[in-house]
Amino acid sequence: MKFDIITIFPNFFESFKSEALIARAQAKKLISIKTHNLRSYADDERGTIDGRPYGGGAGMVFLFEPIRQAISKITRLRQGFGGRRKTKIIVFNPKGKKFNQAMARKWAKLDQLVMICGRYEGIDERVMTELADEEISIGDYVLFGGEVPAMVVMEAVTRLIPGAVAKEESTRNESFSEGLNLEHPQYTRPELITLKNKKLRVPKVLLSGDHKKIAEWRKKNSWIKQVK
Numbered sequence: 001m002k003f004d005i006i007t008i009f010p011n012f013f014e015s016f017k018s019e020a021l022i023a024r025a026q027a028k029k030l031i032s033i034k035t036h037n038l039r040s041y042a043d044d045e046r047g048t049i050d051g052r053p054y055g056g057g058a059g060m061v062f063l064f065e066p067i068r069q070a071i072s073k074i075t076r077l078r079q080g081f082g083g084r085r086k087t088k089i090i091v092f093n094p095k096g097k098k099f100n101q102a103m104a105r106k107w108a109k110l111d112q113l114v115m116i117c118g119r120y121e122g123i124d125e126r127v128m129t130e131l132a133d134e135e136i137s138i139g140d141y142v143l144f145g146g147e148v149p150a151m152v153v154m155e156a157v158t159r160l161i162p163g164a165v166a167k168e169e170s171t172r173n174e175s176f177s178e179g180l181n182l183e184h185p186q187y188t189r190p191e192l193i194t195l196k197n198k199k200l201r202v203p204k205v206l207l208s209g210d211h212k213k214i215a216e217w218r219k220k221n222s223w224i225k226q227v228k
Helices: 012-015 020-027 064-074 099-106 125-130 149-157 211-220 223-227
Strands: 001-005 032-037 087-098 111-116 135-137 190-195 198-201
Touching: 001 012, 001 064, 012 020, 012 032, 012 125, 012 149, 020 032, 020 149, 032 064, 064 111, 064 198, 087 125, 099 149, 111 149, 125 149, 135 149
Parallel strands: 001 032, 001 111, 087 111, 087 135
Antiparallel strands: 190 198
């Protein structure tokens, strides 16, 4: 999987790229992450990538042309050997489709995911209608820009790529997998914790070694059962 990020703050991603399982997935060549500074695609020496909105209003709006130029270069190799590369171009927008686990699972099968990170007051609407395949939101709130959502998407997608997580069973039987919202309480050592004269014990069934009873307990105590 090749992640290409169009942003005016490429340095935001340096720490993200170099830590933990994301760094390991890159080392194993399961993924590659490349940032593209949008200012590099401006058509003037000042690196202008935004303009005032038509109709008035506060703030600035990202121009169409620098983004078009960036996408054109990034997707130049969209035609892969033996057929078309499986590429998706997304733009982050609060009004977009809500990102979820089903999307992450589907996108993990792509060859390339291009992410456009907006800033300021937004992006020229023609980017959404003519260049992007989908508009995506990660929640019902507004952020400064699309860089954090891009990291969310990369982490969610990467961990579903075979080999990225050591125990793939953990990615199959967890919250939101296969369209379900299932998650059970988790415990680890010690078996007994004393807190303010209160004894907090691990449920006995989890110590029993009886896998059938443990599975039944987990199903009964799953998160979806609790919220109904």
